[in-house]
Amino acid sequence: MSHPTVTDPIDAADTEVRVDKKVMEDVLLGHWADTRRHARELLKNEAFHKVEGMSKEDHRERVFKQMHLLAEDGAVHRAFPKEFGGSDAHGANIAAFEELVTADPSLQIKAGVQWGLFAAAVMHLGSEDHHRRFLPATMDLRAPGAFAMTEFGHGSDVASIGTTATYDPSTEEFILNTPFPAATKRYLGNAANDAKDAVVFAQLITNGVNHGVHCLYTNIRGEDGKPLAGITITDEGQKGGLNGVDNGCFSFDNIRVPRTNLLNRYGDVAADGTYSSPIDSPGRRFFTMLGTLVQGRVSLTGASVAASKLALIGAITYGNQRRQFNASSTIEEEVLLDYQLHQRRLLPRLATTFAANFAHENLLTKLDDVFSGKDASDENRQELETLAAAIKSVTTWHALDTLQEAREACGGAGFISENRLVSLRADLDVYVTFEGDNNVLLQLVAKRLLSDYAAEFKDADFGVLSRYVANQAQSTVMNRFGLRRAVQSVQDTGDERRSANWFKQPEVQRELLTERSRQMVIDVAGELRSASKLPAAKQAAIFNEHQFEIINAAKAHADLLLWESFTEALERVSDPGTKQIMTWLRDLYALTRIEDTLDWYLLNGRISSQRARTLTPYVNRLLERLRPHAQDIVDSFGYSPEHVRMEITSGAEQRRQDESMEYYRALRASPDGPVDEKLMQSRKR
Amino acid sequence: MSHPTVTDPIDAADTEVRVDKKVMEDVLLGHWADTRRHARELLKNEAFHKVEGMSKEDHRERVFKQMHLLAEDGAVHRAFPKEFGGSDAHGANIAAFEELVTADPSLQIKAGVQWGLFAAAVMHLGSEDHHRRFLPATMDLRAPGAFAMTEFGHGSDVASIGTTATYDPSTEEFILNTPFPAATKRYLGNAANDAKDAVVFAQLITNGVNHGVHCLYTNIRGEDGKPLAGITITDEGQKGGLNGVDNGCFSFDNIRVPRTNLLNRYGDVAADGTYSSPIDSPGRRFFTMLGTLVQGRVSLTGASVAASKLALIGAITYGNQRRQFNASSTIEEEVLLDYQLHQRRLLPRLATTFAANFAHENLLTKLDDVFSGKDASDENRQELETLAAAIKSVTTWHALDTLQEAREACGGAGFISENRLVSLRADLDVYVTFEGDNNVLLQLVAKRLLSDYAAEFKDADFGVLSRYVANQAQSTVMNRFGLRRAVQSVQDTGDERRSANWFKQPEVQRELLTERSRQMVIDVAGELRSASKLPAAKQAAIFNEHQFEIINAAKAHADLLLWESFTEALERVSDPGTKQIMTWLRDLYALTRIEDTLDWYLLNGRISSQRARTLTPYVNRLLERLRPHAQDIVDSFGYSPEHVRMEITSGAEQRRQDESMEYYRALRASPDGPVDEKLMQSRKR
Known part of the structure; x- marks a missing residue:
């Protein structure tokens, strides 16, 4: 057109x-500007920087060393309780943590596994006893650990994992099992090489009842670095990226875990096997546990x-x-x-x-x-x-x-x-x-x-509801058949400048973006409402x-x-x-x-x-x-050359351009410079 | 909505x-089906398969070995003249060649450099003498070679490369030079390790005239594998992919190349320095030379x-x-x-x-x-x-x-x-x-x-042209203001099935796709036409x-x-x-x-x-x-497991699914299976 x-x-x-670059930088750095600046300063150290083209073995080793540097610096402890050397600072913790990606994304992810998932599970899902027993070593990296949630068979649908933790009251232990191959834990960072311990998510079964997914702290490797008897560990090998992280798989054959290693904040098992939880609904309990890992x-x-x-x-x-x-x-x-x-x-x-x-x-x-x-x-x-x-x-x-x-x-x-x-x-x-x-x-x-x-008319009686829907339908019809559009067209006539001005008004932008989201929800809701009385399979098909x-x-x-x-x-x-x-x-x-x-x-x-x-x-x-x-x-992003580290941002390209321009300038000025054949031909004509 | x-x-x-899978496979394989099948058969050999996670050094070595296997098989010689052991079969050559990607894209690209660019330049840009002197060794890989076209400063705009080949009639040689750093040849496959020879693209200068980009065959490394004096070679190092290809850079310091090494099909220099070409226009000559490399x-x-x-x-x-x-x-x-x-x-x-x-x-x-x-x-x-x-x-x-x-x-x-x-x-x-x-x-x-x-009205006088444009404008207006749309809406009323049928008619699809391309060109042409009388800089701005x-x-x-x-x-x-x-x-x-x-x-x-x-x-x-x-x-794509080589297509996932389904089936059938807490709660109510 x-x-x-x-x-x-x-x-x-x-x-x-x-x-004003300073102003822009400050706005972008936001509330945790100082923390971010501190983190960036630390990451100027080339010991943290990814070396391209390393073998995965060397890369893993390098990243594991970097982890110790982070632990020594305390750079990764902000979210933990003050009594364990942290500072109870959750926002600041992540603000600093995410900067690791500029050094090496493998380091970000491996540190994320150790402190953001493994140690965080102890903190959020465990009780004070667990904090005392496990947090110090997970924080200072004496206990590198894996976060064993995902399985071959289930990634996004965590509730359906197959690993079982069956309580045995005779010994006051849970028995961890991988009942079929698809229940093998996989993609676990830290698992292939470094993890000594792990938090393992499993279906908790006691007294013949499955209480759904819970989390247990367990030892994985002995002092000799070898997997404990009954634990099979394999290496995921080469990946598309993040090869500084040692991803691996765990499977469990009757591994016994002490009862007191169940991270029991949201669900506990008494010595006799009695289950208790502060949250009655198993569904809500599950989502609360998972929610702590957001x-x-x-x-x-x-x-x-x-x-x-x-x-x-x-x-x-x-x-x-x-x-x-x-x-x-x-x-x-x-x-x-x-x-x-x-x-x-x-x-x-x-x-x-x-x-x-x-x-x-x-x-x-x-x-x-x-x-x-x-x-x-x-x-x-x-x-x-x-x-x-x-x-x-x-x-x-x-x-x-x-x-x-x-x-x-x-x-x-x-x-x-x-x-x-x-x-x-x-x-x-x-x-x-x-x-x-x-x-x-x-x-x-x-x-x-x-x-x-749907909550907007949850408590409405039938009359109100039908009126609401009718109003809605009318508005849809009005928009669809262009009445509102016609009004706009009249306003626009002969004044295109006003059209452009229209788009730059924030209220217009908000309305347009809001209405698209809102109307799409309304439309889908309308389609789904008709399905609400149908059997589950039909409902699923319509969804x-x-x-x-x-x-x-x-x-x-x-x-x-x-x-x-x-x-x-x-x-x-x-x-x-x-x-x-x-x-x-x-x-x-x-x-x-x-x-x-x-x-x-x-x-x-x-x-x-x-x-x-x-x-x-x-x-x-x-x-x-x-x-x-x-x-x-x-x-104004506030990154230094040590964070960017690209040849193309080093000034080399500008130098190359300047040199070649100078060469051609000198050539044009020289009486001996060759004449272009095209130019010569056009002169002849 | x-x-x-x-x-x-x-x-x-x-x-x-x-x-019918056989029918579909045949249609997809097309005219060169037999050649493709032959190529695929060859590539089942695991010697050709990429090994993931190799260091670039090992990967390069492996691919270079694979190149020799290809040369021995004659798999890459189809496009060459029969007298040199080829079969003058250009379509078949590429049909076979592109299958290499299933084995290892590095092999495809490295083979492409050797036979599709380096040797092909000899064939298409050289004369019979060059074919006799150079083709046999480039074909059987005694002479691995680089295709030295791209430079630091110029990739897409080949006409502007900076390397010069200045003719010296006193010795009947060209002098190759890299006059400034941005004229260094770069990204060249085969360059970092393997190339003995190269075809080098340079501005050909003789008798004080620059005749534009031409191509010379030259020796790069001596028998000892070291770069010749005056040639600097660097390694591009690690890349985002294709690490089995040894990309590198060349720069030339007064490298002397015999006059007869100019690949002279489209431009030649006589002993006395006189330039001649079968194509008068330097622009057309350049595009003809480049066109042979399509x-x-x-x-x-x-x-x-x-x-x-x-x-x-x-x-x-x-x-x-x-x-x-x-x-x-x-x-x-x-x-x-x-x-x-x-x-x-x-x-x-x-x-x-x-x-x-x-x-x-x-x-x-x-x-x-x-x-x-x-x-x-x-x-x-x-x-x-x-x-x-x-x-x-x-x-x-x-x-x-x-x-x-x-x-x-x-x-x-x-x-x-x-x-x-x-x-x-x-x-x-x-x-x-x-x-x-x-x-x-x-x-x-x-x-x-x-x-x-534009050619549609190239010979039209002003009257015809303006009528043409007027007609065009009218049709645009009619479409823009919805007259045609209104007609459609009437036809559609009450018969939505006809709407869907409309879209599935091939004539409708063709018209819609054609009109979009055509109308966009017409619209742009209309905008650009107004610029045609303006100075070059203004024209460029409007473009x-x-x-x-x-x-x-x-x-x-x-x-x-x-x-x-x-x-x-x-x-x-x-x-x-x-x-x-x-x-x-x-x-x-x-x-x-x-x-x-x-x-x-x-x-x-x-x-x-x-x-x-x-x-x-x-x-x-x-x-x-x-x-x-x-x-x-x-x-029906006709690929065998040896070409696909993915764990997810091996049947392993189906086995895992079957095993877990069997586990749950047995659990449901067993009187000892744990009861779900959710189910238990709902029973209690």
């Missing part, structure tokens, strides 16, 4: 604004934001120095970032990275509220879990997408390991499926959205027919969460130039999300065709406005 | 059709199709065995591929793989026509290059996308190297930027589309403002090319069941492409809102139709 004349042109005021998802989100920043520092710095093809001049080639396509490839991803940064900051604050006890209400816990599920999904995918686009935008240089883009991408690949597969997490989000929606829409509704909700976080953060920016540039980034985030889903807005009459046609030109205008500030923006 | 009632329901006839792009296309097939064999086989979550039954979990989302993730990619297979087959036929001399006209050569550029771009991206989705669809198992998905993805990553960066290639395609369009649209127009054209190839291939299918199922796949390809760009169709009035709302439900219906045949389809 051809576009309407460009409106909202770039004026002098636009070109005069500047990023920090894994939160830290993957933060690491994804950090990796996206590294990718953009690389590609934008290179794009500002690298030249290829001459279009507007016969003697000078274009800088890559002056190409519209290059801006299209990198700047919307930069905008999304900002949105993700602020969404993660909010998530971290909520986590801190819940774990510090500031607001540990059930509702707030559930909200934390829903937010973490939504934001973990979109940010981990965003990191892979950004790393890949950055690598392609750097051409062959992007493929060389010394520029780290391929290496980071390979390591972060698994972030989209572990700690909850993204597509499964998005379904949890959608279920929550649906039940929130399945709408699974794709359900996922899309959850994604739309996540888009909105990111937008709200970004918009809220703008309030915290004092410097007007920085605020203006960040507002363009926020607009770019909103409008590229809307552009990507424009068919929905058109089909549902939320945006008229006339307005819609102003969208892409306006996005292009935002790219043009932001382009001069791109370098300042990535420079 | 809520969907209209499902139409075009699945009936008995739909469920009765079956894939087989690189064609073979990357074929390899991408093969890798996509392996990915889908892995993910679909696993998706048919793996179970997770129970929705419709309390005792049996769902098979992954029964989930709509899983179908959505894999089946459209399966459909695109078919389309890519047939587009590649057509490309190969055209290449064979050009290189065999059957139709070597300039027009056909140009068409080959445009097709190769378009199809290489979309198929290499498709392979990465498919490998990634397959890896995610297999969860953690997808991340383990033994299942090869991460490994193949890492190796194929660089395919999207080498042999022509995809985004640069798409711009070449767009330029061709624009000039074809740049539309770069994103231009790329999208080229992608739309590629979509159409794939669709046409698929549709044409359906004519070659005799078995009605196979044809029906392939027709659903073709429809799925078309309709998911249209779904992805639906906003364009709505904005341009090509599809009414009412029809558009039937699109997604119809796509879902196609998924449901295809789902039962998914395994048969991937089984």
Whole structure:
């Protein structure tokens, strides 16, 4: 299609604004800025840096040494109780922890297994006795450990794992068993080489009753480093990335675990085998236990934001120095970032990275509220879990997408390991499926959205309910058949500038993003409601027919969460130039999300065709406005050369460009320089 | 949005059709089926198979040994002249060659460097003398060689490379020089370790005139394996993939090359320094020389199709065995591929793989026509290059996308190297930027589309031209303001079934895909026409403002090319069941492409809102139709376990599922089996 004349042109005021890098850095670093700065300082030490091309054996050894350095520094103990040398600081802990990804994602994950999962399970699922007995050694790494939850047969569906822990009152022990091969524990970090102990998730059976999944602390390897009798350990071998982590598998053949090693905060077994729990409902008990481990998802989100920043520092710095093809001049080639396509490839991803940064900051604050006890209400816990599920999904995918686009935008240089883009991408690949597969997490989000929606008329009598639905239907019809659209079209007539202005209003962006998420939920709810009286299998079939829409509704909700976080953060920016540039980034985030889903807005009459046609030109205008500030923006991420460590950001490319320009300048000035055959031919004519 | 009632329901006839695997395999293998089968047979030998996790040193050594096996077998000589032991078979050569990717992409690329670039440059750019002197040793690997074209400073823009070859008539030699660091040759396969010789691309300067890029054959390493004096070689080191290829850099300090080593088919220098060429125009000469190397792009296309097939064999086989979550039954979990989302993730990619297979087959036929001399006209050569550029771009991206989705669809198992998905993805990553960066290639395609369009009224006088443009404008206006849409809406009223039927008509699919590509070109041409009288810098600026649209127009054209190839291939299918199922796949390809760009169709009035709302439900219906045949389809790719080599396709997952089901069946039957706490609680109530 051809576009309407460009409106909202770039004026002098636009070109005069500047990023105050200090201001931008502070806003991005957020509440735990000091902690982050401290962590980054520590990670300048090259002892922490990944060495590309190492064998997995050497890499594992290196990472294990790095773990000891972290433990010595106390860098990984912030979340633990003060009495054990921690500082009860949950948000700060993750803020520091996620920076590890800049050193080596294997280190982030291996440290995450040790302190964020293994030791954290002791802390959150155990009682004071367990803290005293187990925490010190897990914290200082005398007891490296595995977190044995996932099995061959069950990853995302933890409730269905097959490992059993059957209580034997005669010896006051649990008997751990792997009853069939698919119940073998797998993908366990620390398992193949280093773990001495483990927390093992198993179906707890006592007095003939299965009380569901519980967690036991158990010894895995003897002092000689060999697996205990009855425990079989295998190595997962080479992986697509994270080869500094020694993933392995456990299977158990009648392993006896003392009764007092059951991490019993949410469920206990008395000496005689009597089961007790502070939470009656087995379902709620299970989700409460799992909910204490939400920090894994939160830290993957933060690491994804950090990796996206590294990718953009690389590609934008290179794009500002690298030249290829001459279009507007016969003697000078274009800088890559002056190409519209290059801006299209990198700047919307930069905008999304900002949105993700602020969404993660909010998530971290909520986590801190819940774990510090500031607001540990059930509702707030559930909200934390829903937010973490939504934001973990979109940010981990965003990191892979950004790393890949950055690598392609750097051409062959992007493929060389010394520029780290391929290496980071390979390591972060698994972030989209572990700690909850993204597509499964998005379904949890959608279920929550649906039940929130249903709760609106939970207590309404039939009359009210039917009125509610009727109102809803009317509004859908009105949108679908274009009445609202018609009104917009009339307003737009003859004033395209107003159309572009319309898109840049935050209230409009909020309405558009909210309505998409909301209406999609309403539509799915309408389809599912008819199924509620049917047998389970039929219900499941109808749910399945709408699974794709359900996922899309959850994604739309996540888009909105990111937008709200970004918009809220703008309030915290004092410097007007920085605020203006960040507002363009926020607009770019909103409008590229809307552009990507424009068919929905058109089909549902939320945006008229006339307005819609102003969208892409306006996005292009935002790219043009932001382009001069791109370098300042990535420079404000606050990373030093020791964190970035790419040849393409070292200044080498600029030197190469300068040298070759100087060579050609001298050649043009020299009377002996060769004449171009083309030029000679045209002179002859 | 809520969907209209499902139409075009699945009936008995739909469920009765079956894939005839032999028929489908033959159609997919195409014209060079026997050659492919022969190549696959050879590659069953595990000596050719990639070993995951090798150091790059060991991997390089292994691949170099494999190269000798290939040379001994003659497997890589088909394209060479009969007199040198080849068979002048260009299409067959690539058909066999691209199968190497199933063994190890490093082997494919290293073999591609040796025989498809280095030796091929001798063959295509050299004269008979060069063939006699150089071909035998390059063919049998006595002379491993590098193809020294790309430099630090210039990849996609080959015409601007900086290396110089200055003729010295006093000794009848060329002097090769790297005049500044950015002119260092880089990314060269074979360079770091193995190359004895090289073909070097350089600016040819004689008698004070630069005649542009030419190619010289030169010795690089002495008999002792050390670089010759004046040649500096460095190693690119670790890469994101393809670590079995020894990429390196060359720089030249006054290297003397005999005059007769200039590969002189398209440009020669006499003893006295006089330059001559059969092609007068330096521009056309350059593109003719480069055009002889198009087989690189064609073979990357074929390899991408093969890798996509392996990915889908892995993910679909696993998706048919793996179970997770129970929705419709309390005792049996769902098979992954029964989930709509899983179908959505894999089946459209399966459909695109078919389309890519047939587009590649057509490309190969055209290449064979050009290189065999059957139709070597300039027009056909140009068409080959445009097709190769378009199809290489979309198929290499498709392979990465498919490998990634397959890896995610297999969860953690997808991340383990033994299942090869991460490994193949890492190796194929660089395919999207080498042999022509995809985004640069798409711009070449767009330029061709624009000039074809402009040629329509090249000879028209002003009156005709303006009428043409006016007609065009009218048609755009009519579409934009919804007149055509209104007509459709009337036709659709009350007959949604007709809407779905509309989308499945091939003429409708062709019209929709054609019109999108065509109209986008027309729109861009309209915008650019106004710039044609402006100075170069302004013209470039206006072109740049539309770069994103231009790329999208080229992608739309590629979509159409794939669709046409698929549709044409359906004519070659005799078995009605196979044809029906392939027709659903073709429809799925078309309709998911249209779904992805639906906003364009709505904005341009090509599809009414009412029809558009039937699109997604119809796509879902196609998924449901295809789902039962998914395994048969991937089984018909004709690959053996020796080619696939994934744990997830070995039957191990099915065994694990069977064992665990048997365990639970026995447990349910046993009076001693533990009772579920949930069940016990509900009994108590």
